[in-house]
Amino acid sequence: MPAADLSADHLFDLYRRMKTIRVFEDTCVAAHKAGEIPGYIHSSAGQEAVPVGVCAVLTREDRITSTHRGHGHGLAKGADLERMMLELYGRVGGLCGGKGGSMHVADFSVGMLGANGIVAGGIPIAVGAAQGLRLFGSQAVVACFFGDGAVNRGPFMEGLNWAAVYGLPVLFVCEDNTFSAFTHSSTTTAGPGPLARAQACGVAGERVDGNDVIAVRAAAERLVGEMRAGGGPRFLWCRTYRFSGHVSIDPATYRKQEDLDAALKRDPLLVTRGQLGDAAAADAIDAEVEAEIARVQDIARKAPYPPRAEAFDDVQDIGSPAVEAAR
Amino acid sequence: MSNVITMGEVAARTLADEMRRDPTIWVLGEDVQAGGIFAQYKGLFQEFGAARVVNTPIAESTIMGAGLGAALVGTRPVIEMRIADFVMPAIDELVNQIAKVRYMFGGQARASVVVRVPHGLHPGSAAQHSQVIESWFVNVPGLVVAAPSTALDLAGLLRTALRCDDPVVFFEPKAMFKNVADMLGDWPAIPFGKAERRREGKDVTIVSWAQAMPAAIEAAAALSADGVEADLLDLRTLWPWDSEAVLASAARTGRALVVQEGVGASGFGAEVAVTIAEHSAARVRRLASPRIPVPFAPTLEDVCFIRPGMIVAAAKEMVAG
Numbered sequence: 290m291p292a293a294d295l296s297a298d299h300l301f302d303l304y305r306r307m308k309t310i311r312v313f314e315d316t317c318v319a320a321h322k323a324g325e326i327p328g329y330i331h332s333s334a335g336q337e338a339v340p341v342g343v344c345a346v347l348t349r350e351d352r353i354t355s356t357h358r359g360h361g362h363g364l365a366k367g368a369d370l371e372r373m374m375l376e377l378y379g380r381v382g383g384l385c386g387g388k389g390g391s392m393h394v395a396d397f398s399v400g401m402l403g404a405n406g407i408v409a410g411g412i413p414i415a416v417g418a419a420q421g422l423r424l425f426g427s428q429a430v431v432a433c434f435f436g437d438g439a440v441n442r443g444p445f446m447e448g449l450n451w452a453a454v455y456g457l458p459v460l461f462v463c464e465d466n467t468f469s470a471f472t473h474s475s476t477t478t479a480g481p482g483p484l485a486r487a488q489a490c491g492v493a494g495e496r497v498d499g500n501d502v503i504a505v506r507a508a509a510e511r512l513v514g515e516m517r518a519g520g521g522p523r524f525l526w527c528r529t530y531r532f533s534g535h536v537s538i539d540p541a542t543y544r545k546q547e548d549l550d551a552a553l554k555r556d557p558l559l560v561t562r563g564q565l566g567d568a569a570a571a572d573a574i575d576a577e578v579e580a581e582i583a584r585v586q587d588i589a590r591k592a593p594y595p596p597r598a599e600a601f602d603d604v605q606d607i608g609s610p611a612v613e614a615a616r
Numbered sequence: 617m618s619n620v621i622t623m624g625e626v627a628a629r630t631l632a633d634e635m636r637r638d639p640t641i642w643v644l645g646e647d648v649q650a651g652g653i654f655a656q657y658k659g660l661f662q663e664f665g666a667a668r669v670v671n672t673p674i675a676e677s678t679i680m681g682a683g684l685g686a687a688l689v690g691t692r693p694v695i696e697m698r699i700a701d702f703v704m705p706a707i708d709e710l711v712n713q714i715a716k717v718r719y720m721f722g723g724q725a726r727a728s729v730v731v732r733v734p735h736g737l738h739p740g741s742a743a744q745h746s747q748v749i750e751s752w753f754v755n756v757p758g759l760v761v762a763a764p765s766t767a768l769d770l771a772g773l774l775r776t777a778l779r780c781d782d783p784v785v786f787f788e789p790k791a792m793f794k795n796v797a798d799m800l801g802d803w804p805a806i807p808f809g810k811a812e813r814r815r816e817g818k819d820v821t822i823v824s825w826a827q828a829m830p831a832a833i834e835a836a837a838a839l840s841a842d843g844v845e846a847d848l849l850d851l852r853t854l855w856p857w858d859s860e861a862v863l864a865s866a867a868r869t870g871r872a873l874v875v876q877e878g879v880g881a882s883g884f885g886a887e888v889a890v891t892i893a894e895h896s897a898a899r900v901r902r903l904a905s906p907r908i909p910v911p912f913a914p915t916l917e918d919v920c921f922i923r924p925g926m927i928v929a930a931a932k933e934m935v936a937g
């Protein structure tokens with residue numbers, strides 16, 4: 290895909306978004322290992338081209354659903370960087386007020402309907418979001434990100450069938466990073482791959498190099514264009530590779546070093562840098578991104594934890610739990 | 617000679633023992649060939665191979681349902697659910713199918729499965745990875761529910777589960793898998809429905825189980841230092857449960873404090889409390905988590921945990937009152 294198809298400004302912008310996700314992930318993994326961030330971190334390092342390429346063709350009105358590896362999806366859709374960092378740190382001002390953490394980052398103000406702790410959990414939600422939007426007469430579409438492991442759960446087939454039956458504008462984006470937790474997905478997935486499953490439901494789509502942001506963007510542009518023209522659901526199968534372990538503390542001993550080495554050579558950031566053809570400009574972006582993430586991390590480190598009483602907020606309206614002040 | 621190992625290793629070695637004894641036992645679940653996420657299957661793939669340690673797709677409903685199918689033709693599947701939160705996609709297979717087949721088919725069928733469910737509050741794990749749900753399954757006729765709190769109990773109850781013909785939902789305290797203990801001797805089978813007395817006392821009965829036990833043990837020691845002697849019972853299984861031991865203790869002390877991790881409303885602690893109230897003159901109190909989803913931030917999450925100080929305070933109030 291010649292870079293000439295996109296304006297240089299746009300390509301720099303895509304690179305900046307990808308770099309932001311990478312530095313965010315690496316920073317959070319380090320902070321988790323240092324004991325600053327509780328819980329777990331599922332890093333999406335190595336997969337940045339997928340959400341950035343797809344979200345580049347979405348409007349603010351469009352919605353996305355996400356996974357346990359959802360920081361990149363949120364940032365690509367425009368979620369607030371500082372508030373996401375605060376959320377991972379579990380501090381006041383976080384996207385979810387500290388209730389969710391890494392696995393549940395969400396920013397409804399930009400159409401990011403939530404990361405999800407349940408594999409394939411986002412798929413039926415995406416389908417229903419599209420159905421709901423249609424009820425309002427909205428032209429918005431929904432992109433649904435999920436991993437290659439999710440395609441073996443029932444909700445995947447149920448969601449595909451549903452979207453096809455009702456002709457809903459859902460872009461199913463399979464972010465195929467080769468692994469399902471500690472298992473090579475090829476050992477637990479039958480057939481020629483997720484796209485064939487979609488096609489069996491009459492959902493057309495494409496397979497794309499998920500490390501090439503220009504290619505991802507171009508494919509998403511075609512598919513979303515067809516969806517906006519009333520074509521119903523589409524499927525985008527992105528082949529990529531997870532650079533880190535499943536979670537930050539996973540040394541990933543189950544994978545071959547030569548596979549990782551080969552994947553690192555196809556680092557989506559390097560690929561994009563090559564397409565930019567302006568190392569000095571890319572270096573300048575890198576420096577700006579690193580400074581920005583250092584700034585928000587500093588804010589998160591200094592922010593207070595939410596007061597205990599907030600644990601009792603937002604459970605439900607009717608029959609809401611009393612704040613047990615004494616505890 | 618000592619034998620200091622983790623609870624995960626105890627679980628794996630116990631299962632290996634049982635698999636050597638009974639060739640119909642096999643395991644199915646995600647990542648079990650890698651040893652499971654708590655090392656509770658470590659070494660089993662190497663010893664028993666891919667036919668008996670089956671790495672499954674991420675497909676909980678079929679993991680559970682296939683386990684039932686395999687039981688109906690005479691094998692004994694160990695169904696691994698990874699963590700309690702992932703039982704939810706398989707609830708239909710567990711509750712509508714596994715729990716029902718024997719009764720519904722007039723005794724023709726048995727669902728001899730062990731459903732292994734690591735559970736409990738786990739720091740930083742939030743609303744979808746930290747749920748405590750063993751109480752739900754006590755409400756389902758047909759199921760046995762175990763919830764050990766020590767490595768020795770886990771081993772002994774797992775043996776019993778693998779040797780019994782009923783379906784057993786086997787909850788394992790996930791925060792304790794890395795705890796080490798000196799596991800000398802052998803680890804014999806432990807019958808279901810027998811509580812274990814962790815401390816003997818005359819002033820107040822404390823009843824607990826699973827991940828609330830360490831706090832209860834610490835609290836009982838602190839109470840003792842202050843002159844209050846707690847009779848501390850670890851239920852170990854919730855169905856059947858040792859109401860006899862609980863009632864005998866409550867009759868002696870005249871006070872019973874039920875301590876459970878997880879939401880109190882409709883929780884198993886309520887069953888224990890009402891049983892005591894119905895059958896003894898003892899005063900009853902319950903400590904449990906509030907009815908909120910588990911939040912992420914440490915300051916918020918803290919309200920879900922039962923801390924030793926809370927148990928001490930409640931017990932002292934009961935003794936004073």
Ligand SMILES: Cc1ncc(C[n+]2csc(CCOP(=O)(O)OP(=O)(O)O)c2C)c(N)n1
Pocket residue numbers: 356357358406407408435436437438439440466467468469470531535646674676698702705
């Ligand atoms: C229903 C359910 N089962 C199991 C898990 C545990 N789990 C979390 S991520 C994961 C692997 C998912 O693989 P994939 O969908 O390929 O996404 P990736 O982690 O590669 O991004 C598993 C098994 C879960 N979160 N939800």
